[in-house]
Amino acid sequence: MAEQTVSPMMQQYFEIKKQHPNEIVFYRVGDFYEMFYDDALTASRELELTLTGKNCGKEERAPMCGVPFHSYETYVARLIAKGYKVAICEQMEDPALAKGLVKRDIIRVVTPGTVIESSMLDEDKNNYLCSIYCKRRRGRWKAGVCFADISTGEARATELEAEKLGPAIITELCRFMPSEILICPGILDFKDVTAYIKQHTSALVELREDACYQDALVEATMAGQFGAGWRKAMGYEADCLVPYAVAALLNYLQETQKHGLERIKSVENYADAQYMRLSPVTRANLELTETMRGREKRGTLLWVLDKTETSMGKRLLRAWIEQPLVDADAINARLSAVQALYTANIARADLKEALSHVYDMERLTTRILYGSATPREVKALGDTCARLPQIREQAAACGAPLLEQLAQQIDPLQDLQERIENTLVDDPPATLKDGGAICSGYNSEVDELRDIMHGGKGYLASLESKLREETGIPKLKIGFNKVFGYYIEVSRSYTDSVPDTFTRKQTLTNGERYITPELKELENKILGANERLLALEHQLFAELLSDISAQIVRLQRTALAVAQLDVLAGFAEAALQNNYVMPEVDGSDRMEIKEGRHPVIEQMLKGSLFVPNDTLLDEGENRMLLITGPNMAGKSTYMRQNALIALMAQIGSFVPAASAHIGVVDAIFTRVGASDDLAAGQSTFMVEMTEVAEILRHASKDSLVILDEIGRGTSTFDGMSIARAVVEYICDNIGCKTLFATHYHELTGMEQDIYGVKNYNIAVKKRGEDITFLRRIVAGPADDSYGIEVAKLAGLPASVTKRAHAVLRQLEASAPDHNKPIQLDFETVEAYNNPPVPSEVVEKLHNVDIETLTPLEALNFLYELKNTLDKE
Numbered sequence: 020m021a022e023q024t025v026s027p028m029m030q031q032y033f034e035i036k037k038q039h040p041n042e043i044v045f046y047r048v049g050d051f052y053e054m055f056y057d058d059a060l061t062a063s064r065e066l067e068l069t070l071t072g073k074n075c076g077k078e079e080r081a082p083m084c085g086v087p088f089h090s091y092e093t094y095v096a097r098l099i100a101k102g103y104k105v106a107i108c109e110q111m112e113d114p115a116l117a118k119g120l121v122k123r124d125i126i127r128v129v130t131p132g133t134v135i136e137s138s139m140l141d142e143d144k145n146n147y148l149c150s151i152y153c154k155r156r157r158g159r160w161k162a163g164v165c166f167a168d169i170s171t172g173e174a175r176a177t178e179l180e181a182e183k184l185g186p187a188i189i190t191e192l193c194r195f196m197p198s199e200i201l202i203c204p205g206i207l208d209f210k211d212v213t214a215y216i217k218q219h220t221s222a223l224v225e226l227r228e229d230a231c232y233q234d235a236l237v238e239a240t241m242a243g244q245f246g247a248g249w250r251k252a253m254g255y256e257a258d259c260l261v262p263y264a265v266a267a268l269l270n271y272l273q274e275t276q277k278h279g280l281e282r283i284k285s286v287e288n289y290a291d292a293q294y295m296r297l298s299p300v301t302r303a304n305l306e307l308t309e310t311m312r313g314r315e316k317r318g319t320l321l322w323v324l325d326k327t328e329t330s331m332g333k334r335l336l337r338a339w340i341e342q343p344l345v346d347a348d349a350i351n352a353r354l355s356a357v358q359a360l361y362t363a364n365i366a367r368a369d370l371k372e373a374l375s376h377v378y379d380m381e382r383l384t385t386r387i388l389y390g391s392a393t394p395r396e397v398k399a400l401g402d403t404c405a406r407l408p409q410i411r412e413q414a415a416a417c418g419a420p421l422l423e424q425l426a427q428q429i430d431p432l433q434d435l436q437e438r439i440e441n442t443l444v445d446d447p448p449a450t451l452k453d454g455g456a457i458c459s460g461y462n463s464e465v466d467e468l469r470d471i472m473h474g475g476k477g478y479l480a481s482l483e484s485k486l487r488e489e490t491g492i493p494k495l496k497i498g499f500n501k502v503f504g505y506y507i508e509v510s511r512s513y514t515d516s517v518p519d520t521f522t523r524k525q526t527l528t529n530g531e532r533y534i535t536p537e538l539k540e541l542e543n544k545i546l547g548a549n550e551r552l553l554a555l556e557h558q559l560f561a562e563l564l565s566d567i568s569a570q571i572v573r574l575q576r577t578a579l580a581v582a583q584l585d586v587l588a589g590f591a592e593a594a595l596q597n598n599y600v601m602p603e604v605d606g607s608d609r610m611e612i613k614e615g616r617h618p619v620i621e622q623m624l625k626g627s628l629f630v631p632n633d634t635l636l637d638e639g640e641n642r643m644l645l646i647t648g649p650n651m652a653g654k655s656t657y658m659r660q661n662a663l664i665a666l667m668a669q670i671g672s673f674v675p676a677a678s679a680h681i682g683v684v685d686a687i688f689t690r691v692g693a694s695d696d697l698a699a700g701q702s703t704f705m706v707e708m709t710e711v712a713e714i715l716r717h718a719s720k721d722s723l724v725i726l727d728e729i730g731r732g733t734s735t736f737d738g739m740s741i742a743r744a745v746v747e748y749i750c751d752n753i754g755c756k757t758l759f760a761t762h763y764h765e766l767t768g769m770e771q772d773i774y775g776v777k778n779y780n781i782a783v784k785k786r787g788e789d790i791t792f793l794r795r796i797v798a799g800p801a802d803d804s805y806g807i808e809v810a811k812l813a814g815l816p817a818s819v820t821k822r823a824h825a826v827l828r829q830l831e832a833s834a835p836d837h838n839k840p841i842q843l844d845f846e847t848v849e850a851y852n853n854p855p856v857p858s859e860v861v862e863k864l865h866n867v868d869i870e871t872l873t874p875l876e877a878l879n880f881l882y883e884l885k886n887t888l889d890k891e
């Protein structure tokens with residue numbers, strides 16, 4: 020490209036673009052951000068903007084599109100969401116004052132993991148930037164991983180060491196769900212990790228070069244950020260990989276942000292073993308924070324438990340749900356805090372009232388640091404500080420050790436509150452554009468300038484009367500015109516009385532016009548007041564922001580304590596509203612629940628009541644509950660409810676039960692229902708078996724395992740054999756608490772053969788051909804599978820269910836053992852020698868893949884069968 024021939028501005032653009040070839044450059048020109056060439060083509064396509072051209076000195080105009088600067092956030096947000104990065108190029112000087120070409124520079128690169136604008140962030144979700152570094156040491160793979168949320172200043176890191184490093188990394192990614200991931204080249208060899216990121220996240224991946232992880236660079240970066248003694252202060256061993264990951268993350272921030280670095284004040288080291296292990300599949304199955312279908316919040320545990328008042332609380336609650344504790348003492352500290360808040364009705368109400376006025380301190384702090392906070396937002400921070408003493412007091416008044424500790428951690432920030440209150444007006448404008456943010460009495464020049472602007476006329480009038488008095492000229496007037504500005508007009512008859520200090524400016528037919536130094540000064544003041552006032556307000560506001568920024572550490576600590584109080588008070592509120600009890604949590608092997616309920620389904624059942632059920636599980640005689648019962652009886656619900664109750668207890672929440680004793684579980688594993696993994700191209704059976712294999716490999720004695728109808732994806736005998744072998748393996752080799760639901764009746768015989776297996780079933784009442792679900796779990800095996808009755812309940816036409824009964828009777832008659840219940844599945848139908856069913860129906864049945872049918876499709880399919888039957 021012949022860049023010499025282009026216009027100076029385009030030349031400047033090319034210089035800047037050269038440094039950011041992979042980002043879309045938003046190039047500020049006056050009131051617009053403009054994009055050129057390929058960037059313009061991309062942006063106009065993605066944002067549906069009109070593509071135009073710009074004269075650039077060359078014959079061909081440069082393709083161009085633009086967005087107004089005041090609404091750029093939404094456009095940037097959309098590009099980020101589509102996986103692009105945007106470099107913001109600003110005018111670095113006032114175009115009106117610039118001599119020649121306006122100076123421009125990239126002030127920030129916006130990427131999914133470095134967003135700070137509230138319009139681009141979910142208020143109730145953290146936005147994590149992740150950095151992973153891995154290395155082989157003495158034949159073993161290790162990895163350092165760091166997750167940082169620039170918008171809140173939180174940073175956490177840990178070192179992973181595992182025989183299979185891939186799954187360990189994936190588990191961490193699942194915990195934090197980062198929106199952007201920085202990886203070292205070594206990670207590319209972990210195909211499971213790269214496949215996971217590609218298929219299961221929408222995170223942007225940045226490959227960092229090996230040079231980013233050089234020892235010298237890491238040392239310099241860490242020392243620069245955390246001080247020379249960082250290694251000792253932060254407790255990293257010499258061969259720990261965490262600093263590499265942290266340093267790479269900091270360097271990336273340095274490259275892309277101007278201020279992001281200062282926000283990271285410390286890194287919290289967390290150990291994997293501090294939290295309950297939850298595989299990605301289990302998180303999804305238990306619908307902790309989003310539903311399987313629809314991926315919504317409504318219908319999840321988060322939805323039921325969210326009684327928080329603040330955004331900070333909402334984010335922390337989500338984090339707690341994603342990371343249940345395993346230390347009984349830590350859990351009990353939370354539970355006693357909830358208990359105290361639960362009992363202290365008045366203090367809790369006051370606390371929640373105060374919290375409801377608390378703004379998002381964490382994210383406000385970041386925007387203040389970036390200098391992008393508005394006067395209104397800063398005022399909100401001040402108002403929030405004003406609530407802190409009350410929050411402190413109410414928390415301490417409830418009288419639980421954890422609450423007292425949190426109260427201690429809340430800094431009332433009175434100095435900041437006063438600083439803000441003394442600086443800003445009571446109701447500041449949404450932007451500083453037109454001024455009006457600094458309150459009167461804060462700065463004498465501001466007051467004077469405002470006086471002049473608003474009282475300019477008064478000044479003139481008083482100057483006028485003063486001059487009349489001094490000169491004795493009664494008709495002396497002060498006037499204004501565009502050419503001379505302000506002047507003093509004296510009529511011809513009095514020109515002799517004019518003092519020497521007056522300078523003549525203009526002669527009129529019947530008088531003279533003069534100016535004086537005093538009048539000139541006043542004129543300058545009046546005319547320059549507005550401009551000066553705006554500049555001064557900007558300066559004072561910037562000083563305020565930097566004063567607040569200096570207190571980040573105090574703000575951060577306070578924000579975290581407030582967030583915890585909010586979550587705990589929310590637990591107490593949820594407990595009251597939903598009738599939960601405090602669980603007894605200890606290190607025992609027992610899980611004993613009286614009248615347990617499913618926290619989500621009981622909320623979803625409008626009008627009808629949820630039927631509570633008891634549970635007794637341990638690591639001995641009652642280690643495996645084998646649950647049988649017809650479809651729709653409530654097996655899946657019962658098993659999930661037990662998992663959720665254990666999980667709720669371990670995040671410190673009360674639980675939906677009459678009483679609950681939970682021995683801490685170190686992990687929950689689930690294999691539940693049809694998985695959505697079909698999209699990934701694996702057959703259901705393969706997915707199921709991979710998941711079961713995973714469970715058998717990773718479950719420990721203290722884990723809770725839920726197996727829902729395993730072996731369903733293959734033929735009956737294969738399925739039953741696998742199910743039985745799995746049960747034997749778990750009982751004999753792992754010994755963990757397990758809930759196992761199956762519709763294979765034949766498996767109920769295991770109770771006699773295997774130690775620890777107990778038969779249960781979910782009772783149904785049969786009357787003639789109709790059944791009623793009782794939803795009660797009772798000891799012993801189910802007596803029938805009631806498949807046809809359930810089908811009838813589901814609305815299958817009577818002629819079809821009647822026919823099904825007939826087929827079943829024939830099958831039973833031809834079976835060698837009459838008493839043994841027979842599964843009516845499609846294989847046995849096929850086995851039937853002389854099928855009375857018309858051939859086309861059989862054909863259709865052969866071809867259908869039941870596992871992939873939705874209930875609606877299944878119903879439609881039945882109608883289709885019926886129609887075919889009627890036709891033939």
Ligand code: ADP
Binds near residue numbers: 654
């Ligand atoms: P299964 O796994 O045995 O086929 P599910 O657990 O899926 O049955 O339960 C089917 C439906 O029955 C649930 O969606 C729920 O609406 C209802 N249900 C289950 N258990 C209960 C209960 N204890 N009380 C009330 N309704 C229940």
Ligand code: MG
Binds near residue numbers: 651654656727
């Ligand atoms: Mg089920």
